[in-house]
Amino acid sequence: MKEQRKNRKTIGMIRRTAALLLLTAILGFAAFRCSKLHQADTLPDSSSAPLAELSATEAASSAGDVTEPPTEPSTEPPTEAPTEPPTEPDESWKLTLVNRWNALPEDYDISLLTLSNGISVDERIYPDLQAMFDDARANGLQPMVREGFRTRSDQEAIMAERIAGYEAEGYSGEEARQKAEEFVAIPGTSEHELGLAVDINSTSDDAWGLYNWLAENAHEYGFILRYPQDKKSITGIDYEPWHYRYVGKEAAAEIHARQLTLEEYLQG
Numbered sequence: 001m002k003e004q005r006k007n008r009k010t011i012g013m014i015r016r017t018a019a020l021l022l023l024t025a026i027l028g029f030a031a032f033r034c035s036k037l038h039q040a041d042t043l044p045d046s047s048s049a050p051l052a053e054l055s056a057t058e059a060a061s062s063a064g065d066v067t068e069p070p071t072e073p074s075t076e077p078p079t080e081a082p083t084e085p086p087t088e089p090d091e092s093w094k095l096t097l098v099n100r101w102n103a104l105p106e107d108y109d110i111s112l113l114t115l116s117n118g119i120s121v122d123e124r125i126y127p128d129l130q131a132m133f134d135d136a137r138a139n140g141l142q143p144m145v146r147e148g149f150r151t152r153s154d155q156e157a158i159m160a161e162r163i164a165g166y167e168a169e170g171y172s173g174e175e176a177r178q179k180a181e182e183f184v185a186i187p188g189t190s191e192h193e194l195g196l197a198v199d200i201n202s203t204s205d206d207a208w209g210l211y212n213w214l215a216e217n218a219h220e221y222g223f224i225l226r227y228p229q230d231k232k233s234i235t236g237i238d239y240e241p242w243h244y245r246y247v248g249k250e251a252a253a254e255i256h257a258r259q260l261t262l263e264e265y266l267q268g
């Protein structure tokens, strides 16, 4: 009995010792694993460090490449130029309004191009004018530019001539001027001084064939019938089926579609 108890005690001790040993073993293994893990944790860190350095130096060197023309971008503060997007060329010239009530701008600048018959126009309207004439001719018409750009003194001469004509008919000086001004634009207020207007005549007898074709098609080339019928109160000028004004294709399309004058179009 005593022996049995002693045995049991021994077995209990053995068990406890075994358990302790097992625990120690487990703890030891855990500690080992832990340190292993720790190493594993640090390894990638330390091994990735050179990579990071590499990419850092790469970045540095490529940044060096970018700033290689270093002085310009860095010393010059980024001026307006790059932020201002390459703006579209100023198109406002196409819609310059010149009429009885709106004189030609004082500083109006113009580059002329002389046509084969000696008439000049603003060089910017030439390509579209030529295209329009080519297509009119392809339709059996024979257009010619009878009037294009006029200088101020041209316009003054035309006015003086007309006044003299009325005076010769017996009108007083003032009456003659008033009458002339009904038909001739006061110098400084003629669209012809802009270089953007052309009087188109036919070299054949079919003037109306030409006028009708222009009325229907000129907008395709950026030109409008500038003085339509029944719009004198707005334009200041009677119907002139031959006088075409360049406004650009966009404006011409709308003016044609809505049957507007330039004055009405600009008023919105």
Ligand SMILES: [Zn+2]
Binding pocket: 147, 192, 197, 198, 199, 242, 243, 244
């Ligand atoms: Zn005209």
